[in-house]
Amino acid sequence: MAKKEDLLQGTLDMLVLRVLSRGELHGWGITLKLEQLSKSALQVDEGSLYPALYRMEEKGWIEAEWKVTENNRRAKYYTLTRAGRKQLETATEGWDRMSAIIALVMESA
Amino acid sequence: MAKKEDLLQGTLDMLVLRVLSRGELHGWGITLKLEQLSKSALQVDEGSLYPALYRMEEKGWIEAEWKVTENNRRAKYYTLTRAGRKQLETATEGWDRMSAIIALVMESA
DNA sequence: CCTGCTTACCTAGATGTTCTAAGGAAGTCG
């Protein structure tokens, strides 16, 4: 059974913000989008995703609105706020910086 | 006050294994080495490092031996085991794969 | 001596994310 990777702590928020920066999506849709974009390498656990969404909503990075999907089901659509856009930038920079540092150490150690 | 970054969960073990793969070091020395190699970007917390060393020792990735340093102080020197070398490989591959996935999503989202 | 600085190790408890595991509700299709 191909064991899917666990996420690196702290990266889920960034990934979610990134997909939302392309337009609103509901939780289930975020899951599908991430799976699709990662070529099935990521299967985000709902038990990780929903708490992450609530955290980010509390922090004011995203906003939720109940709507009806194409499939005629009710779903909570999330959109990025201005603060969320800012946070996406910050997180992306942080990620780039940190992965550069790790690459540096791993290559030169 | 320049706030130093928190480590990404799971990367500390890999970084420590990497520096140890170049030769034995004691805990304090690992701290200095990582700081030096990362150009001061990483200041590994002792409260993170020592528990990490114990975990890895239990897992059989590293071995400890008390010795005396150049400074005439006693210190626990750690060396990689064969399993540790294997684990370093595995962790490196995992890191490479995961960071590639994240790059993929971040760029294409 | 005695004080302060550096090296070096140790550990308890808090924090925060993620995973495990479960359940519920509502629409669709045969």
Add this chain to the structure above:
DNA sequence: CGACTTCCTTAGAACATCTAGGTAAGCAGG
């Protein structure tokens, strides 16, 4: 009606890291 899919929710465990202390021993200066 029953099975399947979509979609959300939440409690608790697991786990790494950080915070924040502490101990001890050598060395250098006054």
